[in-house]
Amino acid sequence: MQLFRTARDLPESLLHGAVTIGNFDGVHRGHAALLERLKAQAERVGGPAIVFTFDPHPVRLLRPSETPPPLTWTDRKAELLFDLGVSAVISYPTDLALLSLTAGEFFESILRQTLAARAVVEGPNFYFGKGREGNVHTLAKLCESAGMTFEVVEPTIEAGAIVSSSRVRQLIVDGNVGEASQLLTRPYRIRGMVTHGAQRGSKIGFPTANVDAIDTLLPKLGVYAARAITSQGTFAAALNLGPNPTFGEHATKVEAHLLGFSGSLYGQPIELDFLAHLRDIRPFASIDALKQQLALDVAATQAIVARHSS
Numbered sequence: 001m002q003l004f005r006t007a008r009d010l011p012e013s014l015l016h017g018a019v020t021i022g023n024f025d026g027v028h029r030g031h032a033a034l035l036e037r038l039k040a041q042a043e044r045v046g047g048p049a050i051v052f053t054f055d056p057h058p059v060r061l062l063r064p065s066e067t068p069p070p071l072t073w074t075d076r077k078a079e080l081l082f083d084l085g086v087s088a089v090i091s092y093p094t095d096l097a098l099l100s101l102t103a104g105e106f107f108e109s110i111l112r113q114t115l116a117a118r119a120v121v122e123g124p125n126f127y128f129g130k131g132r133e134g135n136v137h138t139l140a141k142l143c144e145s146a147g148m149t150f151e152v153v154e155p156t157i158e159a160g161a162i163v164s165s166s167r168v169r170q171l172i173v174d175g176n177v178g179e180a181s182q183l184l185t186r187p188y189r190i191r192g193m194v195t196h197g198a199q200r201g202s203k204i205g206f207p208t209a210n211v212d213a214i215d216t217l218l219p220k221l222g223v224y225a226a227r228a229i230t231s232q233g234t235f236a237a238a239l240n241l242g243p244n245p246t247f248g249e250h251a252t253k254v255e256a257h258l259l260g261f262s263g264s265l266y267g268q269p270i271e272l273d274f275l276a277h278l279r280d281i282r283p284f285a286s287i288d289a290l291k292q293q294l295a296l297d298v299a300a301t302q303a304i305v306a307r308h309s310s
């Protein structure tokens with residue numbers, strides 16, 4: 001299981017396998033179903049199961065203003081793909097040279113010369129080559145003439161609709177993180193670095209790690225039950241994503257109170273799994289009223305995290 005950030009000088013073990021190309025943002029159940037077919041094709045041809053993905057997403061280079069933040073950072077995506085049994089992930093450093101290849105050139109350069117693929121697996125809405133000129137019909141013909149197997153995997157349907165990264169993204173934007181987790185293979189996760197806040201949290205008995213430098217999509221503002229993954233262990237966490245109106249602070253921040261933790265997290269990386277939306281943020285008439293509500297949020301978090309762990 002290896003993540004490659006280049007397609008140059010790949011080891012021999014990555015050649016002659018089954019390949020799928022795509023963004024795999026979030027790594028959802030539709031992706032998981034496609035990877036089952038990828039693994040079956042890999043076994044059939046006696047080679048590796050390879051995911052070829054892009055970093056950054058091609059649209060980020062072509063139309064930056066139209067690109068929402070991704071659901072997963074590259075290392076996380078690779079970790080999730082490895083958990084689903086993929087042999088290797090190639091995260092291609094997307095550049096304009098790659099994006100200007102025609103469908104035929106892309107096929108020749110990536111699938112034939114770089115990977116010497118024996119089988120290719122895609123969903124029906126796969127497009128490739130300059131201006132998205134190639135589709136599954138183009139690819140089927142190219143594969144046939146090159147003697148490669150090509151398989152199209154039908155999309156996964158859940159509750160009457162196709163499972164897609166954009167559907168997961170919408171659920172997250174709506175704060176519906178529980179439903180998003182159902183469509184993903186794991187709870188929705190963000191990462192960041194712990195910075196200094198106003199130093200109020202410990203004074204009121206609920207210290208919070210303020211999390212900065214988040215590089216993926218943020219859920220709707222609100223209070224959430226979460227799980228915090230730190231270098232000092234994994235903890236249940238009551239999370240506030242938004243302002244602190246009780247203190248007249250209106251800037252959005254992400255802060256997590258870790259249950260059963262004491263010590264310092266300043267300057268350290270942290271990852272947060274969103275398990276459930278608890279309530280909206282609101283101003284409280286007094287600090288005591290806020291503290292009473294925080295105690296309820298902590299109890300709710302404890303119950304939800306316990307349910308997730310069992």
Ligand SMILES: Cc1cc2nc3c(=O)[nH]c(=O)nc-3n(C[C@H](O)[C@H](O)[C@H](O)COP(=O)(O)O)c2cc1C
Nearest residue numbers: 197198199200201238239240244245246257281282
């Ligand atoms: C689970 C949780 C829920 C919170 N809910 C609210 C809220 O509804 N309204 C509010 O004004 N502040 C809320 N807070 C934020 C506290 O006001 C905040 O943690 C405190 O101001 C500490 O800020 P500091 O980290 O900058 O010191 C919440 C914090 C947590 C951890």
Ligand SMILES: Nc1ncnc2c1ncn2[C@@H]1O[C@H](COP(=O)(O)OP(=O)(O)O)[C@@H](O)[C@H]1O
Nearest residue numbers: 196197198199201202207208209258264265266
């Ligand atoms: N249970 C805990 N949950 C979160 N942070 C904690 C906890 N215990 C100690 N800390 C530490 O205390 C800091 C938060 O304290 P706080 O008074 O809210 O300060 P700040 O306003 O700088 O975030 C965290 O960044 C972390 O280093």
